[in-house]
Amino acid sequence: MVNPIGLRLRGIHHAFALKEQDLPVLEDVDLDVRPGGSVALLGPSGCGKSTLLRLVAGLEPPRRGTLEADGAPITGPDPSRVLMFQDPTLYPWRSVRANAALGLEARGLIRTEGGRVDDALRLVGLHEFAEAYPHQLSGGMAQRAALARALVNRPGLLLLDEPLGKLDSLTRLKMQEELVALWQREGFTTLLVTHDVEEALLMAERVLVFSPRPARVVSEIAVDRPFPRHRDDPHLVALRREVLETLGLREAA
Amino acid sequence: MSASVEAGSLPAAQDIRPWRVWAGGGAAGLAWLAAAGIVLAWPDIDEYGRTELLGGVAAAVGLLLVAAAMAGAPGPVARLRPAGPWLVALAIGLIAWEFVTAKLDLLPRPFFVAPQALLEVFTDDYAKLGESVLHSLLLLIPGYLLGATIGFVTGVAMGWSRRVGYWAHPVLRLIGPLPATAWLPIAFFAFSTSRQASTFLIALATFFPVAVLTWSGVASVAGSLYDVARTMGARPWFLIRKVAVPAALPSVFVGLFMGLGSSFSVLVVAEMMGVKAGLGFYMQWSQGWAAYANVYAALLVLAGMCTGLVTLLFRLRDGKLAWQKGVVRW
Structure with a gap:
C-alpha cells in the first residue's frame, strides 16, 4: 500500500505560446480528487486534458491558478506523482x-x-x-x-494519459480490468485522461466532461457503482447515453 | 560482413548433403595451380629474387583449395565457399599481372612492378614496414582519441545547453568545414615538434564531424524521453548521462566513423610533409628512390591498417548498439 495523494486545483488557466499569439487550452478548471480516489477526465481529442495532466505532474507551470497535492503547492515533478503516456516511451x-x-x-x-x-x-x-x-x-x-x-x-498519484489509447480492443479491455484491480489493491489516487466514454465509466468513481478547446468542465458525473464493473450494467449504459448527449452526440447514443 | 552471415547459414545445408564436392573451390584451386605453373615454368624477362617463392605460395594455395574442394565437409572449408569466385578471379589477375610485367615486360618498368618484386618487399623489408605501422598508429590514435573526446563533449554541451550552442555554433560553422590540412603551415610553425603539430591536426580533423553529429544527435532526442525521467525525479546530470547520450549514440558513431576517415587523410599528409616516420613517410621516402614496389607494399599495408581500424570501430558500435538491431538477444 502507498500513501494516496489528494488533489486540489483552482482556477487553472493555461495556453500554448505559438508564434503570433497564445492558444488558450484550459479555462478556469477546478478539480478536487480525494486521496485514493479515481477520476476520469473525458473530452474530445486535443481539447487540453493531457495538458492538465502535465500541469499536475509538474512538468510545466500553469499560466494562472493553483495546484495543490496534499495541501502543498505543485512546483515541479515529483516521483510521488508519476505520469504514464499514451506511448510507452520506453x-x-x-x-x-x-x-x-x-x-x-x-x-x-x-x-x-x-x-x-x-x-x-x-x-x-x-x-x-x-x-x-x-x-x-x-x-x-x-x-x-x-x-x-x-x-x-510507489506513486501516491498515478496520472494516466490515454495509456490504452493505442492498444487493440481485446488488450485494451484486459488492461482496463487490470488497472482497476491494481488501483483497488494498491490504493493510489488515479487521474485518467480518456476520450472513450465507456472506459471512463468502467474505471472511475467520477467523470469530468470537458468541452472542446479551450477546455472547460461542462459536467460532472458520479458513477456510484461497485468495482469491478461490467460494461453491460444497465446503470452504466444509461450514464453512457447521458454523457454522449452532453458531448452533443445524440445519434451515437 | 554479409559474407560471414551467408557462411553462417551454410552448415545447415551441408548437413543434408555432407559430401558434396565444392565445384567453385576446385576451379579456384586449378586456377591457382595454373598460376603457379606459369610463374615457375615461364622464364622471367629479368632477374627476380622471389619468383620461386611466389610460385610455391601459389601452388600451395592451389593444392589446399583442391583438397578443400574434394573434402567438401562442413567446418572451416564451408566458410570459404562464398569466396570461390573471388579466389578464381584473384588467380586470373595474378596470371595477367605476371604476363604484363615479369614475363613479357609490356608495361614501363619503374612504375609497374612484378608480383614477385612486391613479395620481395614484404620478405625483406617487413621490419621497417612493421615499424612504420607502429609509428603511424602511435601518431594517429592519441590524436583521434583527443579529437573524438573533445568533439563528443562539445557536441553534448551544444545539444544540451542553448547558451553553449549560441557561442559554439558560429565558430563551428566557420572553422569546421575547413580541411584540417589547411592548418598545416600554421601548425608546423606554432608547435615545437612535428609530432605535436600532427596530433593537433588529426584531433582537429576528428573533432568536427564528431562534434556536429553528437550535437545533432542530442538535439533531436524526443522531449517525451526527458519527461519520463523528469517525472520520476531525474536531475539534469542524470538526463544527460542516461537519456541524452544513449539516445544520441547512433549518431555519435556516424561522427566517429567520419572523423576516422578524415584522421587517416591528415595522418598520411602529416607523415609526408613533416613527420619522419610512419607509412606516409615510408612511401614518400621510397618514391624518392624510385622504389615503387615499396610504395605499393606500404599502400597495401596502409589500406589494411585503415580498414582494420574501421572494422574495430564497427565492432564497438555493434556491441554498444545491440539494442538497435532486429536480432533477438536474451
Whole structure:
C-alpha cells in the first residue's frame, strides 16, 4: 500500500505560446480528487486534458491558478506523482528491467530498493520478459512495461494519459480490468485522461466532461457503482447515453 | 560482413548433403595451380629474387583449395565457399599481372612492378614496414582519441545547453568545414615538434564531424524521453548521462566513423610533409628512390591498417548498439 495523494486545483488557466499569439487550452478548471480516489477526465481529442495532466505532474507551470497535492503547492515533478503516456516511451537501449529501474536509478535508490523492480514486473506479468528489449514487445506488453516503470516509484498519484489509447480492443479491455484491480489493491489516487466514454465509466468513481478547446468542465458525473464493473450494467449504459448527449452526440447514443 | 552471415547459414545445408564436392573451390584451386605453373615454368624477362617463392605460395594455395574442394565437409572449408569466385578471379589477375610485367615486360618498368618484386618487399623489408605501422598508429590514435573526446563533449554541451550552442555554433560553422590540412603551415610553425603539430591536426580533423553529429544527435532526442525521467525525479546530470547520450549514440558513431576517415587523410599528409616516420613517410621516402614496389607494399599495408581500424570501430558500435538491431538477444 502507498500513501494516496489528494488533489486540489483552482482556477487553472493555461495556453500554448505559438508564434503570433497564445492558444488558450484550459479555462478556469477546478478539480478536487480525494486521496485514493479515481477520476476520469473525458473530452474530445486535443481539447487540453493531457495538458492538465502535465500541469499536475509538474512538468510545466500553469499560466494562472493553483495546484495543490496534499495541501502543498505543485512546483515541479515529483516521483510521488508519476505520469504514464499514451506511448510507452520506453528507452529502446534499455532492457525491460532496466527501463523499469529508471526511477530508482534517477534517485539513487537502485542499490537499496532494487528488489522493487522485479516486484513491479511481476505485478504487471512481465517478469519473464525482463531481459527483452522494447522492440521485441507487443504494444500491450510495452505499455505494461511502462506501467511497471511507474509503479516502481510507489506513486501516491498515478496520472494516466490515454495509456490504452493505442492498444487493440481485446488488450485494451484486459488492461482496463487490470488497472482497476491494481488501483483497488494498491490504493493510489488515479487521474485518467480518456476520450472513450465507456472506459471512463468502467474505471472511475467520477467523470469530468470537458468541452472542446479551450477546455472547460461542462459536467460532472458520479458513477456510484461497485468495482469491478461490467460494461453491460444497465446503470452504466444509461450514464453512457447521458454523457454522449452532453458531448452533443445524440445519434451515437 | 554479409559474407560471414551467408557462411553462417551454410552448415545447415551441408548437413543434408555432407559430401558434396565444392565445384567453385576446385576451379579456384586449378586456377591457382595454373598460376603457379606459369610463374615457375615461364622464364622471367629479368632477374627476380622471389619468383620461386611466389610460385610455391601459389601452388600451395592451389593444392589446399583442391583438397578443400574434394573434402567438401562442413567446418572451416564451408566458410570459404562464398569466396570461390573471388579466389578464381584473384588467380586470373595474378596470371595477367605476371604476363604484363615479369614475363613479357609490356608495361614501363619503374612504375609497374612484378608480383614477385612486391613479395620481395614484404620478405625483406617487413621490419621497417612493421615499424612504420607502429609509428603511424602511435601518431594517429592519441590524436583521434583527443579529437573524438573533445568533439563528443562539445557536441553534448551544444545539444544540451542553448547558451553553449549560441557561442559554439558560429565558430563551428566557420572553422569546421575547413580541411584540417589547411592548418598545416600554421601548425608546423606554432608547435615545437612535428609530432605535436600532427596530433593537433588529426584531433582537429576528428573533432568536427564528431562534434556536429553528437550535437545533432542530442538535439533531436524526443522531449517525451526527458519527461519520463523528469517525472520520476531525474536531475539534469542524470538526463544527460542516461537519456541524452544513449539516445544520441547512433549518431555519435556516424561522427566517429567520419572523423576516422578524415584522421587517416591528415595522418598520411602529416607523415609526408613533416613527420619522419610512419607509412606516409615510408612511401614518400621510397618514391624518392624510385622504389615503387615499396610504395605499393606500404599502400597495401596502409589500406589494411585503415580498414582494420574501421572494422574495430564497427565492432564497438555493434556491441554498444545491440539494442538497435532486429536480432533477438536474451
